[in-house]
Amino acid sequence: MTIELPTREIGLPIPNISHAVSVSLPTWEATVGYEENQEWVVNKMNSGYPRFFIHERIKELSLLLEQKYGRQGEKSFIFPSYKVAKRCRNFIKEQSENKNLKCSSIRILQLSTKAPQNKNEESVIVETNIAVLFFPEDEYKYAKQYWQHSGEGISSRQGEYCLRELSLEFSKEEEAIFGQEEEKDKDKDNDNDNQEENKFIEERFGRNLDLSFAKEANSILRKRISAQINEIIESEKKFSKNIEVKDEEFISENEVYLYSSGMASIFHAHQAILNCYPQGKSICFGFPYVDTLSILRKFGPGVLFYGFGDDKSLDEMEDKLDKGEIKIMALFCECPSNPLLKMPDLKRIKKLAKKHDFLVVADETVGNFLNIHILSFVDICVSSLTKIFSGDSNVMAGSLVLNPAGDNYLRLKKYFEENYENNFWCEDCIYLERNSRNFKERNFNMNKNAESIVELLKEDELIKEIYYPNLVESKRYYEEFRTYSGGYGGLVSIIFKKSEDAKKFFNEVELFKGPSLGTNFSLACPYSILAHYQELDEIEKWGVDRNLVRISIGLEDKEELISRFERALEITRKVSATK
Known part of the structure; x- marks a missing residue:
């Protein structure tokens, strides 16, 4: 796999598609800015890790449902079933009671999209149910916590599908009342344009879906x-x-x-x-x-x-x-x-x-x-x-x-x-x-690439410690469970002797930078800053350095990947020597 030039733009999805899992935070400073809610970062965040960042299509669907079914001062979260929405409702009530707050009315509305009417429609239409949880706006933070912790919210693709289907359904209801045929034709043309664009993208990458x-x-x-x-x-x-x-x-x-x-x-x-x-x-x-x-x-x-x-x-x-x-x-x-x-x-x-x-x-x-x-x-x-x-x-x-x-x-x-x-x-x-389908092949290659990068890092004078399964104290326990053909995985964490060296290296290394791991492309993040910014002193009590750099090694060409690491280390070494 040829290594891609990573984006330096803040807030772009990684990869640059509408349902990407990761998001670009290309510098140490941008990651801090994101955690501190600084405008120069958050205003550019068009995407994010799905449990932390509500996808734009899901936001649009929530707004549509709030406008149609919501009451004054209510917000909503959308879940894939009544049982899930009920668990979220119970969580909100428990959190409110723990804070000695009066828990206001929380409602659950169940909706369904239409079922396919014939065999031909089965490839593009599927009947699906969603449960919409309506709650007072001041309890939003508890609903968001449930969304993040439980991982049970609807996916961006399900949100996109329901948005399209329910928008069409609601439009038809309005047209039946107001007779807005001209708007109907206009909306239909726009929908057709969007469908053609999506179809092109899917077929271009061999990903046309048959539901x-x-x-x-x-x-x-x-x-x-x-x-x-x-x-x-x-x-x-x-x-x-x-x-x-x-x-x-x-x-x-x-x-x-x-x-x-x-x-x-x-x-x-x-x-x-x-x-x-x-x-x-x-x-x-x-x-x-x-x-x-x-x-x-x-x-x-x-x-x-x-x-x-x-x-x-x-x-x-x-x-x-x-x-x-x-x-x-x-x-x-x-x-x-x-x-x-x-x-x-x-x-x-x-x-x-x-x-x-x-x-x-x-x-x-x-x-x-x-x-x-x-x-x-x-x-x-x-x-x-x-x-x-x-x-x-x-x-x-x-x-x-x-x-x-x-x-x-x-x-x-x-x-x-x-x-x-x-x-x-x-x-x-x-x-x-x-x-x-090619999980086994990719796993083998990631193991090999990661081992090569670890060997490179082990020799560098800038680095204080490397965390990798065959280097840490618990290696003997990993070995007890390592399979006959297994390796040590693609995740590596490193600590630099100087905190400024960690920041310089991270900013210089030409890799994609954002949350997640196990991606086919290498992906780096200042992990402690990204995951524990509000508790950096606390996590250091458990041996997690605040300047830890975590790197998920991907499938890029090994020599080119090594070259990019060497370049970043060399630049860091030169800058460090002048201080």
Whole structure:
């Protein structure tokens, strides 16, 4: 893959398409400006990471529905089902009550788009339901928190589809009343122009969608995930003595559940445990991605945070469990963690879980199931399919996989059979199926590219520390779960000796810069600034440097990628020497 010249424009989507997952924050200063809500940055933000930035089509749909159905002083959020909207309503009420505020009326309106009328329409029309949550404007922040933490909001493609369909429907209602035929023809012409433009773009990139294939795509995705996990299990049985696996650990597509985002899969793992087991606090083991901790803090009885996620933390946890000082229902961890790439001692955690009767949920987004096989040692394995499984950075998705050989399997399976809602939007499903066809090849190449960059960085005098699974102290635990053909992933975090060197390097390195990881193109961000700007002192207590630079290595030509890193390091070195 030839390396692209990254955009230097603030706020442009990455890649430059309407449903991109990442957004350009090309300098350290722009990232700070974004976090501080400075006008020179936020006024240029035409896009953003979907759980944090409401897509323009979704905003338009909300405005349309507020104008048609809203009351004075109300705002709205749109969800893919009544159950999701109800959970958001309950969250808003709980947050208001916790602040001793009077919770005003919150309404849920259910709407449907039309169903296809014949076979021909099935390729372009799908009946879909949405639930619109109306609430007083002063409770907007709580609704937005639910949208961000749970990852359950409608996707930008679903918003775009519903906007088009409902706009047409509402226009017809008005035309029937006012007889505005001229406006109808004008709108029809505009709609045709937009459809032709979209059709051209789709066909130009071989991405024309046939919505009638959505159910098939959903099944293919679940079979693909289960088949690839089973291939790993089979290869470990044949070629490796590293990971002990049993025949009952083979999974079917029925153990795989798809969600509209990685956070939604974590959220529903937590919801399942809350509903299936006696409620108690959870443990967050290791410093996690920010919203994982938010879910554990804000939903249910709360969380005990063991932020270092090391052997000493495990000793302390075990001691308190043995003495009865704490009783927990679940332990959540990342394998390895983002951004410090630490791997927990899962084998010891599993023994403790069995002894003290709690569940283990592991997020393997960063490691991914081709590089590490952890399912045997957890009850639930979750992942953001938005990342390397997709690679194209144009669709949000998540997966939740049950361990069929786990002690808690039957109870969890019963819960999901009775409560799982497939809210994964059909167009997103089709995109993800296409994107993930070459997942194994891309994973192999990303591993190799990342290892080459790590070797380069290891030799540079500017750098104080590199976080990568085969360099950190917990390497031995990663190796216990690394598959026969697996590597160490594409994520690298680096700390410079001087904070100014970190900023200079970041500004100079010719890579795309913005949130997300696992993209086919390399992507960098000043992670602590972007994810924890309001708590930089706090995260440093857990070993996360405020000037940490996180880089997700992509599929570019290795030599050209190395050259770009060398150039940025050389410029940084020269500037640093003059200070």
